Amino acid sequence: MPRPKTITVTSPLLPNLKDFEKYLEDIWNRKWLTNNGHYHKELEDALAKYLDVQYLSLFTNGTLPLITALQAMQINGEVITTPYSFVATTHSIWWNNLKPVFVDVEEETGNINPEKIEAAIKPNTTAIMPVHVYGNPCNTKRIQEIAEIYGLKVIYDAAHAFGVTVNGKSILQNGDMSTLSFHATKVYNTIEGGALVCSDKTTKERIDYLKNFGFADEVTVVAPGINSKMDEIRSAYGLLNLKQVDEAIAKRKHVAELYRSALKDIPGIRFFSDIKGVRHNYSYFPIFITENEYGMTRDALYAKLKEKNILTRRYFYPLISNFPVYRDLESSKPENLPIATKLAEQVLCLPIYADLIDNEVERVLEIIKKRV
Numbered sequence: 031m032p033r034p035k036t037i038t039v040t041s042p043l044l045p046n047l048k049d050f051e052k053y054l055e056d057i058w059n060r061k062w063l064t065n066n067g068h069y070h071k072e073l074e075d076a077l078a079k080y081l082d083v084q085y086l087s088l089f090t091n092g093t094l095p096l097i098t099a100l101q102a103m104q105i106n107g108e109v110i111t112t113p114y115s116f117v118a119t120t121h122s123i124w125w126n127n128l129k130p131v132f133v134d135v136e137e138e139t140g141n142i143n144p145e146k147i148e149a150a151i152k153p154n155t156t157a158i159m160p161v162h163v164y165g166n167p168c169n170t171k172r173i174q175e176i177a178e179i180y181g182l183k184v185i186y187d188a189a190h191a192f193g194v195t196v197n198g199k200s201i202l203q204n205g206d207m208s209t210l211s212f213h214a215t216k217v218y219n220t221i222e223g224g225a226l227v228c229s230d231k232t233t234k235e236r237i238d239y240l241k242n243f244g245f246a247d248e249v250t251v252v253a254p255g256i257n258s259k260m261d262e263i264r265s266a267y268g269l270l271n272l273k274q275v276d277e278a279i280a281k282r283k284h285v286a287e288l289y290r291s292a293l294k295d296i297p298g299i300r301f302f303s304d305i306k307g308v309r310h311n312y313s314y315f316p317i318f319i320t321e322n323e324y325g326m327t328r329d330a331l332y333a334k335l336k337e338k339n340i341l342t343r344r345y346f347y348p349l350i351s352n353f354p355v356y357r358d359l360e361s362s363k364p365e366n367l368p369i370a371t372k373l374a375e376q377v378l379c380l381p382i383y384a385d386l387i388d389n390e391v392e393r394v395l396e397i398i399k400k401r402v
């Protein structure tokens with residue numbers, strides 16, 4: 031019997047090739063490939079409008095906006111963050127020569143627990159970098175209150191939160207800045223890409239200098255900037271993908287609903303439900319396995335699925351605080367991070383993307399339901 035087709039954990043949203051060719055022809059005619067070109071401007075405007083934010087700067091990936099945000103606000107000393115994320119979050123702090131301080135997360139959302147932030151604040155703490163993990167909104171109200179009391183800046187890593195709104199308001203309107211990733215694996219992609227969102231014109235100008243070596247004009251360098259510009263080809267690709275992202279999110283929602291209705295009756299499996307007032311983007315479908323109720327460990331289920339050609343991911347395991355560069359930090363001690371440690375041991379992200387068809391979801395569910 032032939033082995034069934036491999037089901038990957040994600041699959042990129044691709045624009046129609048013929049449509050993309052038209053854009054490519056136009057770019058060839060214009061002979062302007064990067065440096066704030068025609069499509070770059072168009073995509074910045076289109077994204078700011080779609081995401082309902084005042085100012086947005088495109089970047090060449092989702093890590094450089096994190097690094098640049100810290101630079102733009104001249105953050106120093108210590109930055110409070112979450113260990114339950116993709117490594118880029120903490121790396122951006124490290125690359126700025128700052129000290130990351132890990133705070134534990136909430137079991138219900140996987141996001142930084144605001145009630146544990148205050149205990150981690152020291153005289154040289156200057157910023158908080160939370161993550162809207164899996165696109166679940168952080169408790170932005172509480173985080174803002176704490177930031178105001180202690181005079182801290184807040185930079186949200188919103189790499190998972192493209193298009194997420196809370197009571198009709200964009201999640202990206204919170205904090206001092208928010209960053210996005212448009213990597214191929216994300217809900218919305220420009221192959222590689224990202225953005226930095228801010229709420230005033232002067233800051234946007236500063237960000238745009240910083241992403242272009244610090245050039246304010248041909249002969250003026252105002253800051254030690256970096257090169258993180260998005261090019262015309264990926265900007266055009268991004269414009270096409272933006273037109274189909276709502277449909278892709280709707281299809282992801284359908285997959286999430288299939289999973290939820292089947293998994294709700296299986297003991298030992300927890301998953302997130304939709305939160306009232308939130309427009310979710312269904313960027314990931316994490317499940318959390320309690321071994322003694324489910325009957326199998328997370329890793330055993332991961333291996334079982336893999337054997338059947340179904341590739342899942344343990345996002346986020348290991349915790350960032352367990353990687354060699356960070357594990358000797360005081361805040362990396364497992365006693366400081368009991369919930370994050372537990373989630374990292376229990377989590378398994380199931381395949382979810384727009385093209386995933388119902389009987390592929392069935393194949394995944396069949397194996398999970400067996401519990402052996």
Ligand SMILES: *Cc1c(COP(=O)(O)O)cnc(C)c1O
Pocket residue numbers: 091092093094115116118119161187189190211212213222223224
């Ligand atoms: C993907 C991701 C990033 C980094 O984005 P890249 O575009 O891959 O550089 C940062 N933070 C989180 C939480 C991510 O998932």
